[in-house]
Amino acid sequence: MSSESSKDRAEPRHSDHSPIHGSGWNAASASIEPLYNLFVAASELVLTVDLPYVNEKKVKLHCPSKEAIEISAVTTRKITFHELGAKHRHGEFTSYHARIRIPVQIDSKKIKSKFKHGVLEIHVPRTK
Amino acid sequence: MSDNDGFQIMETASIPNDAVMINGLPDVGLVGLLAASHIVSSLKLREVGSIESDMLPPMIVLHGGLPKSPVRLFAGDSLIVLLSETAIPLPLLRPLASGLVEWTQKKKIQLMMSLGGMAVANRQDIDSPKVFAALSEKKLEEKLNGSAEILDEGYIVGAYGLLLRRCAQASIPGIALLTQSYYNYPDPVAAAAALTSVNKILQLKIDVGELLKRGEEIRLRSKDIMHRTQEEMSRMNKAHEYDLPPLYG
Numbered sequence: 001m002s003s004e005s006s007k008d009r010a011e012p013r014h015s016d017h018s019p020i021h022g023s024g025w026n027a028a029s030a031s032i033e034p035l036y037n038l039f040v041a042a043s044e045l046v047l048t049v050d051l052p053y054v055n056e057k058k059v060k061l062h063c064p065s066k067e068a069i070e071i072s073a074v075t076t077r078k079i080t081f082h083e084l085g086a087k088h089r090h091g092e093f094t095s096y097h098a099r100i101r102i103p104v105q106i107d108s109k110k111i112k113s114k115f116k117h118g119v120l121e122i123h124v125p126r127t128k
Numbered sequence: 129m130s131d132n133d134g135f136q137i138m139e140t141a142s143i144p145n146d147a148v149m150i151n152g153l154p155d156v157g158l159v160g161l162l163a164a165s166h167i168v169s170s171l172k173l174r175e176v177g178s179i180e181s182d183m184l185p186p187m188i189v190l191h192g193g194l195p196k197s198p199v200r201l202f203a204g205d206s207l208i209v210l211l212s213e214t215a216i217p218l219p220l221l222r223p224l225a226s227g228l229v230e231w232t233q234k235k236k237i238q239l240m241m242s243l244g245g246m247a248v249a250n251r252q253d254i255d256s257p258k259v260f261a262a263l264s265e266k267k268l269e270e271k272l273n274g275s276a277e278i279l280d281e282g283y284i285v286g287a288y289g290l291l292l293r294r295c296a297q298a299s300i301p302g303i304a305l306l307t308q309s310y311y312n313y314p315d316p317v318a319a320a321a322a323l324t325s326v327n328k329i330l331q332l333k334i335d336v337g338e339l340l341k342r343g344e345e346i347r348l349r350s351k352d353i354m355h356r357t358q359e360e361m362s363r364m365n366k367a368h369e370y371d372l373p374p375l376y377g
Contacts, residue, residue: 035351035358037312048252050313050351052344085349116252118344119313 025084031072031097032079038100040126045106049120051096053077056115061122063108069122070099133223135181137231143176143201148239148330149208149232153287154215154357156245156366157309158350162319162339163243163326164211170334173202173209183220189213207330208237213353215360216287225290229298239271240295240302241329242288243322245309257308257318259325264295264302275328276305285366303329312358314350316343 025032035050051059053075062070073096081089104126111124152164167173178197188195198214216224232240246260261276262284263269269278284292288304295302305325309318320336327334339346 032351035313035354048313050310050347052347079348083345083348085352114252117317118347119252119310121252 025093026097027091029095029097030091030093031095032084032093033098034071034096036071036098036100038102040102040104044123044125045102045104047100047102047122047124049096049098049122050118051115051120052118053079054096054118059113059115059120061111061113063106063111064099066105066108066127067103068099068101069106069108069111069124070097071120072097073120133227134183135179135220135223135227137177137201137227138180138197139177139201141174141176141203143203143208143235144206145236146238147203147206147208147235148241149210149235149237150326151228151240151242151288151291152209152211153242153244154212154353155286155288155361156247156311157307157313157315157318158354158357159245159307159309159315159318159322160243161211161213161353162314162316162346162350163322164209166319166323166336166339167207167326167334168202168209168211170338171204171207171332173204173207175200176203176208177201179210179212179224181220181224183217183223185214185217187214208235215353215357217360218363221287221290221364225287225294228291229294229300232300233298237300240291240300241326242291242302242304243319243326244288244304244306245311245315245318246306247311248308251308251310251315254308257315257321259305259307259321261325262292262304262306264292264300268301268303271301271303271329272325273328275325279304279306286361286364312354312361314347314354316340316346 037048039046051073054073058074060072064070079093081091106124107127113122152160154161179199189198199212202209259276260279262279292302292304307318307322309315316339320339323336
């Protein structure tokens, strides 16, 4: 898993999503938006992301601003629309991507994460 | 056809009397839906009916090229499974719970078991999810056969809570089996744990290996229904049931 600073990354094409959860896909970038869950505690923000078919080493975290966390992960194999339940569509996905707007400011330098059973869990302190 | 306020139970084939009924409705971690689907396919239960309602989303599901209600009944010789492929909308919950229990009285159901999830914040760190049981009457504790811990205190929000209460009022034995799971991620491992308890209670031998082996595939395929279910759970304040946010603090 790697964590990147915000300076060298272009803004993603994805629009921001609900801070509660996400779903769907982006056929243009061949990426799936994962399910996620965000909780704002008194001193920190906890974000979990469901990432089936992902190896921990392929997870990338990035904070494009103090109000967003961006997650991307290459999948261990190609995933078809069929597997997502859309049998009438053709196409393949090779990654997950989510840009999650967060409702509080965070200290992105102190981001901590763990990956277990295909679920990413991120803890990051809130700035005061 | 059984007609209740706002919905009908359509029986399209013979449904046995004196059976055990298992409910697999989408909720926390989709535990019930995943477990019930696995029961239907493992025991090769036949489709015997459906639930029709104007309060359900205006949708059908296609199976084998045929249009079906997303909420259907399956049955074997002594087992009935209610399975929904869509989140049950909030306005339908009360009439559904009342109507189902009324219907089970007519069918002389011996036991109604509802399979669901119980969200825990540290689910990632749990290798073997625990199963808890809420009972409509104390004497059902014997039936559990040591397969679940009794849930003595707490809230159950949604269809299963209402069903259990209606069962208690109608003197129908009812068990809500709630398995530790992720809140809004499909959880086949929790579904397998729930099925292991079902096996003990009903003395069945359903193999849960396939659920575990195909875990990633199931999680991916169930992503959209989990997403829609989460929206419905938010409407009914389902997260408050387990006091989820403070667990993170």
